[in-house]
Amino acid sequence: MPITIIKGTIVSAPALGELEITENGYLVSEDGIITGVFPALPERYAGAEVEDCGDALILQSFADLHLHAPQYPMLGMGMDLPLLDWLNAYTFPTEARFADPDYAREVYRRLARELIEGGTTRVCMFSSLHREATLILMEELERAGVTGYVGKVNMDRNGLPPVLQEETEESKRETLLWLDQCRDFRHIKPILTPRFTPSCTDGLLDFLGKLAAERGLPVQSHLSENTGEIAWVKELHPDCGQYWETYAKYGLWNGRTLMAHCVWSDGRERAAMREAGVTVVHCPDSNQNICSGVAPVRAMLKEGLKVALGSDIAGGDHLNMFDVTAAAIRASKARRILDDWGTDFLTVAEGWYLGTSAGAAFFGERPGFAPGNPLHALVLEDRDLPRPHPMTPQERLERCVYRRQKNALRAVWSAGRKVYSAEL
Amino acid sequence: MPITIIKGTIVSAPALGELEITENGYLVSEDGIITGVFPALPERYAGAEVEDCGDALILQSFADLHLHAPQYPMLGMGMDLPLLDWLNAYTFPTEARFADPDYAREVYRRLARELIEGGTTRVCMFSSLHREATLILMEELERAGVTGYVGKVNMDRNGLPPVLQEETEESKRETLLWLDQCRDFRHIKPILTPRFTPSCTDGLLDFLGKLAAERGLPVQSHLSENTGEIAWVKELHPDCGQYWETYAKYGLWNGRTLMAHCVWSDGRERAAMREAGVTVVHCPDSNQNICSGVAPVRAMLKEGLKVALGSDIAGGDHLNMFDVTAAAIRASKARRILDDWGTDFLTVAEGWYLGTSAGAAFFGERPGFAPGNPLHALVLEDRDLPRPHPMTPQERLERCVYRRQKNALRAVWSAGRKVYSAEL
Numbered sequence: 001m002p003i004t005i006i007k008g009t010i011v012s013a014p015a016l017g018e019l020e021i022t023e024n025g026y027l028v029s030e031d032g033i034i035t036g037v038f039p040a041l042p043e044r045y046a047g048a049e050v051e052d053c054g055d056a057l058i059l060q061s062f063a064d065l066h067l068h069a070p071q072y073p074m075l076g077m078g079m080d081l082p083l084l085d086w087l088n089a090y091t092f093p094t095e096a097r098f099a100d101p102d103y104a105r106e107v108y109r110r111l112a113r114e115l116i117e118g119g120t121t122r123v124c125m126f127s128s129l130h131r132e133a134t135l136i137l138m139e140e141l142e143r144a145g146v147t148g149y150v151g152k153v154n155m156d157r158n159g160l161p162p163v164l165q166e167e168t169e170e171s172k173r174e175t176l177l178w179l180d181q182c183r184d185f186r187h188i189k190p191i192l193t194p195r196f197t198p199s200c201t202d203g204l205l206d207f208l209g210k211l212a213a214e215r216g217l218p219v220q221s222h223l224s225e226n227t228g229e230i231a232w233v234k235e236l237h238p239d240c241g242q243y244w245e246t247y248a249k250y251g252l253w254n255g256r257t258l259m260a261h262c263v264w265s266d267g268r269e270r271a272a273m274r275e276a277g278v279t280v281v282h283c284p285d286s287n288q289n290i291c292s293g294v295a296p297v298r299a300m301l302k303e304g305l306k307v308a309l310g311s312d313i314a315g316g317d318h319l320n321m322f323d324v325t326a327a328a329i330r331a332s333k334a335r336r337i338l339d340d341w342g343t344d345f346l347t348v349a350e351g352w353y354l355g356t357s358a359g360a361a362f363f364g365e366r367p368g369f370a371p372g373n374p375l376h377a378l379v380l381e382d383r384d385l386p387r388p389h390p391m392t393p394q395e396r397l398e399r400c401v402y403r404r405q406k407n408a409l410r411a412v413w414s415a416g417r418k419v420y421s422a423e424l
Numbered sequence: 425m426p427i428t429i430i431k432g433t434i435v436s437a438p439a440l441g442e443l444e445i446t447e448n449g450y451l452v453s454e455d456g457i458i459t460g461v462f463p464a465l466p467e468r469y470a471g472a473e474v475e476d477c478g479d480a481l482i483l484q485s486f487a488d489l490h491l492h493a494p495q496y497p498m499l500g501m502g503m504d505l506p507l508l509d510w511l512n513a514y515t516f517p518t519e520a521r522f523a524d525p526d527y528a529r530e531v532y533r534r535l536a537r538e539l540i541e542g543g544t545t546r547v548c549m550f551s552s553l554h555r556e557a558t559l560i561l562m563e564e565l566e567r568a569g570v571t572g573y574v575g576k577v578n579m580d581r582n583g584l585p586p587v588l589q590e591e592t593e594e595s596k597r598e599t600l601l602w603l604d605q606c607r608d609f610r611h612i613k614p615i616l617t618p619r620f621t622p623s624c625t626d627g628l629l630d631f632l633g634k635l636a637a638e639r640g641l642p643v644q645s646h647l648s649e650n651t652g653e654i655a656w657v658k659e660l661h662p663d664c665g666q667y668w669e670t671y672a673k674y675g676l677w678n679g680r681t682l683m684a685h686c687v688w689s690d691g692r693e694r695a696a697m698r699e700a701g702v703t704v705v706h707c708p709d710s711n712q713n714i715c716s717g718v719a720p721v722r723a724m725l726k727e728g729l730k731v732a733l734g735s736d737i738a739g740g741d742h743l744n745m746f747d748v749t750a751a752a753i754r755a756s757k758a759r760r761i762l763d764d765w766g767t768d769f770l771t772v773a774e775g776w777y778l779g780t781s782a783g784a785a786f787f788g789e790r791p792g793f794a795p796g797n798p799l800h801a802l803v804l805e806d807r808d809l810p811r812p813h814p815m816t817p818q819e820r821l822e823r824c825v826y827r828r829q830k831n832a833l834r835a836v837w838s839a840g841r842k843v844y845s846a847e848l
Contacts, residue, residue, distance in 0.1 A: 291769065
């Protein structure tokens, strides 16, 4: 893949709330790495093949930084149940089925395809505790063209033995074996994944923290999702003043850490995130579906925290990140109402930044279609939607967050490779 | 259309929160009127043709009791703007275009089709103030198979003259002429539609109230959507203690009245609705998108009010009532959070009732597939979705509210007529 040139209405998110627009522009990559967005094709590319997308929107593809792959089969189910009943009736039995590699293969192939067909090309994903199924998940993502991190889940207490709990030594051993076995993936890498503090003994957290440091591995987990969970963590770790300290104590709290939810993180916990460079993964659908609360995203952004978006299937009911972006905007409006109109809501451009550039930052990318970034892009058609007046590219993008024509997605590139084309 | 027999997994909503399930059942209508749901085909229908839908779900179709037809072209647009800016930048200019009959024809044909393809067969709809475009809207709905009420909007003050305001006498004259001209529609009937109190002079409201009484016409309008509006109404009608009294004073407040939103209706206003038999149309998407607030639907239901659902496009961004049902459930969870977990959320079965039976009640139907109701039904396929375990029909319906396979809708009947078939 030497040179890729995509021509169309290019819209990217170079900063929170900003959209950079190049109409009839050229998005160019060489060997999968973006060299620039150009209003006219530079001389040096003369003669190279141009993929002309006409008037279609050329956008950054999405980064979904928190989702549970084995919950994919139960997407949209059990949404009336309280968290614990939901876990017992749906989540744990569903996750337990991933002991079966054939089942894992079938489900994960489908999930990987649906991600790409929704324009999500970067993920940070929870698998289950099953090593083999985790490797299958990584294979299927790699095959479909999804990039990012996948974690074999660690949980050696408070699970549902025997189906969803490991012995501590088994958990360590399986983790090391998994890390050995997933070395050859090119686009999918391992991330250490203690399910959350109540699921892991101190010994296991300690092991994972040391492993992260030794091997330079990133970490993902859950933080302050609901008030009952916070009280439980307090009981389990009376030495820790706040939930986040249970991760920090074991070396699981740094610039390569993702923490999902953070609905109830107060000023002190948020300051600890900012200082360590931890990324908050906001999961608006999930927080509302299971009545966790409404995360103070606006406050976090104002304080300079890193915030990205997660679909959090299957607490969330939308895998499609256009929908998750709209949900984040809507949640910020609920937050505004909760705050008695004292806080702003997220604009569409801000929501768009969170779903694209902010998530991509966890993978070391610069915001927008910056030169040096791997090419992650999608082509979106909206010509079948009515235009009540001559619409700007910004208006077209804004509308596509809420409303898309059938078969809107025309093509997707992931790490330089074209991984989806509607013509195929 | 003498006899229609549809066989499949029949699920209906006979009461708030209840689902009635007949697996391998027969839904039968004669001359468009339901005769019953039967676990086995009664002898008298032996030999009649059966439309066998296999395992597919056979459900009541939706009733969308509040939406603005001329805002359809701007669906999903301008959602970052405050209400007044949004009205001026998007709503009024878009509505003004319906002075052009050709434009109206094109847009309304498309809207009617999208309603049917989403399984919405009953509506109460705002048109614009244009008489001709309103008649075109009624024609296109009738042609597509949508049933229900359409209102030519009345607004003779506080509009944007000249494009969106009538003279009082003109408004009266055009309304009478419109009523004459729409007599021949079979499935689409007129509903009187003062836009809302601030848009109508006392003289016009008085005229409309008398007209409603004389001709036995239903009425639709807006009530207590946001706090600024309530203050404005108070200023305009210092003699009225509460907003609703401005309608009651002119005879626009009875059992055939629909009031959209009611986000801020307090106990007294809600009691007035219950006593008069007014139906509240809850529009969850719109209320959140334009930061109106979160309506206390749970309290209204507990108090015995009639509550139905509206998409309220284009304040709402979803025309599809599956999505609106999910939005109502999500909004009730936001309300629960707002109420410090002091109120329940709507279950999926409750949300489903609001979107189907509760709306159908405005048209005189009994809840569910009751004998005597006109046949309004849809067939929904979900075999392409994974089943993590053997699923009950209730679970299948619940999931379909949140997640549907591509081309899930297979067929739609409206007032006895088959108006959509995926095979066509």
